Amino acid sequence: MSAVMMTRKVRKWEKLPGKNTFCCDGRVMMARQKGVFYLTLFLIVGTCSLFFAFECPYLAIHLSPAIPVFAILLFFFVMAMLLRTSFSDPGVLPRALPEEATFIEMEIEATNGNVPAGQRPPPRIRNVQINGQIVKLKYCYTCKIFRPPRASHCSICDNCVDRFDHHCPWVGNCVGKRNYRYFYLFTLSLSLLTIYIFTFNIVHVVMRSVNSGFVKTLQDTPGTVLEVLVCFFTLWSVVGLTGFHTYLISLNQTTNEDIKGSWSGKNRVQNPYSHKNIINNCCEVLCGPAYPSVLDRRGLMRDDLSVPTSAAEPATNSNPVPQTTKTTAPLIPNEHTPDDAKPSMADAAIAHAEKRSPSPREDKLPTLPKSSPTPTKVPPLASPETDAEASIIAKDKAL
Amino acid sequence: MATEFHNLQELRHSASLANKVFLQRDYSDGTTCRFQTKFPSELESRIERPLFEDTVKRLNTYYAEAEKMGGQSYLEGCLACATAYLIFLCMETRYEKVLKKIGRYIQEQNEKIYAPRGLLITDPIERGMRVIEISIYEDRGSSGSCSGSSSTSGSSAR
Numbered sequence: 128m129s130a131v132m133m134t135r136k137v138r139k140w141e142k143l144p145g146k147n148t149f150c151c152d153g154r155v156m157m158a159r160q161k162g163v164f165y166l167t168l169f170l171i172v173g174t175c176s177l178f179f180a181f182e183c184p185y186l187a188i189h190l191s192p193a194i195p196v197f198a199i200l201l202f203f204f205v206m207a208m209l210l211r212t213s214f215s216d217p218g219v220l221p222r223a224l225p226e227e228a229t230f231i232e233m234e235i236e237a238t239n240g241n242v243p244a245g246q247r248p249p250p251r252i253r254n255v256q257i258n259g260q261i262v263k264l265k266y267c268y269t270c271k272i273f274r275p276p277r278a279s280h281c282s283i284c285d286n287c288v289d290r291f292d293h294h295c296p297w298v299g300n301c302v303g304k305r306n307y308r309y310f311y312l313f314t315l316s317l318s319l320l321t322i323y324i325f326t327f328n329i330v331h332v333v334m335r336s337v338n339s340g341f342v343k344t345l346q347d348t349p350g351t352v353l354e355v356l357v358c359f360f361t362l363w364s365v366v367g368l369t370g371f372h373t374y375l376i377s378l379n380q381t382t383n384e385d386i387k388g389s390w391s392g393k394n395r396v397q398n399p400y401s402h403k404n405i406i407n408n409c410c411e412v413l414c415g416p417a418y419p420s421v422l423d424r425r426g427l428m429r430d431d432l433s434v435p436t437s438a439a440e441p442a443t444n445s446n447p448v449p450q451t452t453k454t455t456a457p458l459i460p461n462e463h464t465p466d467d468a469k470p471s472m473a474d475a476a477i478a479h480a481e482k483r484s485p486s487p488r489e490d491k492l493p494t495l496p497k498s499s500p501t502p503t504k505v506p507p508l509a510s511p512e513t514d515a516e517a518s519i520i521a522k523d524k525a526l
Numbered sequence: 527m528a529t530e531f532h533n534l535q536e537l538r539h540s541a542s543l544a545n546k547v548f549l550q551r552d553y554s555d556g557t558t559c560r561f562q563t564k565f566p567s568e569l570e571s572r573i574e575r576p577l578f579e580d581t582v583k584r585l586n587t588y589y590a591e592a593e594k595m596g597g598q599s600y601l602e603g604c605l606a607c608a609t610a611y612l613i614f615l616c617m618e619t620r621y622e623k624v625l626k627k628i629g630r631y632i633q634e635q636n637e638k639i640y641a642p643r644g645l646l647i648t649d650p651i652e653r654g655m656r657v658i659e660i661s662i663y664e665d666r667g668s669s670g671s672c673s674g675s676s677s678t679s680g681s682s683a684r
Contacts, residue, residue: 207610221654226546255553262553272656276557290557312607400556414603416593417619421654 131434140424144222145286153424155214157299158284164213164299171209171317174357175202177350178324182331185348189334194327201320208313209298216420217303218289220270220278228271235266260399277400279383293382302382305420308413311376314369321365325358379408541644541663549582549658559589561650561658568662572643581635581647582658585628592624625651 140153148157157164175198183195223231235251251266253273264273267280270287274280279291281301290304302310328351335344345352375385379401384390390398402408547568552560563582565575602620606613632649640647640660648659 204610207612211611220656223656224653227548227653227657227659230546230548257553257556264553275551275656276553309611410600411595413607414600415595416599416621417602417606417614419619419621419625419651421651423652 132431133434134429134431136427137430138424139422139426139428142428142430143422143424145219146284147219147286149424150214156216156422156424157213158294158296158301160283160296161299163296167209167297170357170361171202171205171320174324174354175320177354178328181348181350181354182324182327185335186327186331190330198320198323198327201316201323205313205316205320208309208316211309212295212302212306212313213298213300215300215306215309216422216424217301218291218305218418219284219301219303219420219422220272220275220287220289221422222269222287223271231266231271231273258399260397262399277381277384290381291383305418308415311369311372311413314365314372317361318366318369321358321361324354325362328355328358376409376412377405379412541665543661544664545662547660547662549660551656558593559650559655560586566660569645569660572645572662573640577639581639584631585650585658588624588628588631592621 138153140149140156143149146159148159148161149155150157178198179195183198186194239249251273253264253266254261255264255276256262257276262276264276266273267287269280269285272287274287275289277290278287280287281291281294283294284301286301288301288303290307292302292307292310294301295310298310298313300306331348332341332344332351335347339347372382375382378390378398380390380398384398390396390401402411545568547566549561549564549566552562554560561582563579563586565578569578599620629649629651632647636647644663644665646661646663648661650656650658653659
């Protein structure tokens with residue numbers, strides 16, 4: 128078999144599993160569906176442009192030049208917060224590498240003991256005690272980790288996110304530990320901007336109407352009508368959302384926990400993460416340390432691919448191609464494991480079924496036959512759990 | 527990271543990877559980053575318990591320092607908010623500074639204590655801050671003492 132082994136350097140973001148899109152060579156990270164995000168951008172930029180075009184010249188002369196200045200500052204702040212929320216890593220937890228996954232499997236096996244054939248094994252749960260409260264850590268079949276407390280798997284982005292709040296289509300990204308404060312500041316500043324524009328629209332119409340009459344005012348500044356409409360509908364939703372998140376922050380809860388009713392107080396269950404003090408809770412969420420991303424998106428790694436020099440033959444594999452596709456996540460058939468930065472230590476083969484032709488790795492035997500034991504142990508009903516709890520449907524609350 | 531690879535290359539010449547141990551997170555204090563100091567049985571023959579516990583405790587103090595909610599972190603947060611977080615484009619956050627310190631500490635520990643004993647600690651940030659991965663190497667020349675040889679113990683347990 129004549130094949131040429133080529134090693135090239137790629138950025139790690141190109142090999143990250145999950146359904147994110149990356150831009151600017153890994154600097155920007157978003158969800159796949161961005162349509163609603165573009166709508167958000169359009170609405171904000173469009174409405175503010177109309178405001179600057181129609182209202183600001185009149186108000187600057189007749190009231191104060193500080194009005195447009197403040198509007199510009201507020202607009203820039205809103206855009207900065209929106210872009211920060213949308214483009215940053217929400218706190219994605221990288222998936223377990225094969226050795227870690229096997230280690231965890233062994234621990235689970237040791238805890239569960241022998242399960243008689245034909246019986247469903249018990250669900251994979253680890254109990255930890257946090258501030259005197261027992262919290263259950265669930266096992267994520269896609270990421271092959273026990274999720275840290277407050278983490279959840281987002282089915283839209285196909286990632287486990289730390290301190291998962293919710294997936295917001297308006298910002299085109301998940302809201303998690305790293306970008307929650309930007310999201311909150313975005314909703315807060317957008318509420319202020321909406322109220323500001325709405326108020327000054329009314330002021331402007333009133334002032335102009337005194338001089339020229341109501342109908343003529345509307346004819347002179349047609350943009351006002353549009354702005355008032357947009358602001359009116361935005362006000363109700365965004366201000367309500369800001370109020371809701373202020374409530375959550377004061378209790379140190381996430382949207383996910385609130386919807387599931389995790390700390391609703393029944394069975395004497397209380398939120399173990401709350402400081403029991405509103406100021407402390409707010410300070411922790413809004414002024415806490417800026418957590419770094421644990422996804423090294425722009426790091427370099429080697430990507431070995433073989434270029435077959437003989438035309439007809441596909442690259443020979445010492446590892447069967449399906450090795451990565453038959454993992455314990457039947458819902459995600461094209462999942463592939465990320466390449467290890469130190470291939471000498473990696474014992475698992477790397478086949479990128481999605482993007483590249485499979486690469487033969489002569490020195491890597493399938494030492495982790497994770498295919499053989501795990502499908503028999505994974506109960507078919509257990510996997511949908513990861514998706515069901517990530518979607519924001521209040522099934523648990525109804526129970 | 528580059529230096530770690532260098533250590534690894536040296537180890538690779540004369541040693542082969544035998545096993546990996548993963549130290550899990552300790553969540554008893556909440557979601558702050560702490561690792562369990564429980565001494566794994568696989569390391570019993572390789573390193574003295576006080577040395578190991580010292581390393582893990584030191585790492586825990588570093589992480590606690592990074593995540594500490596105090597005057598400095600509030601000031602940093604408020605200042606950053608006032609500049610619409612644009613200041614983060616040019617300034618390094620306190621957490622990042624501590625992470626660099628941790629990286630240097632792990633490298634130093636590897637060189638001085640762990641590599642001579644055929645062990646290697648991986649910086650937790652490379653594993654998503656979920657685990658501290660300790661790789662156990664065996665001398666290629668030695669026979670019989672390898673546990674599971676070059677494969678992780680996954681296949682041998684099955």
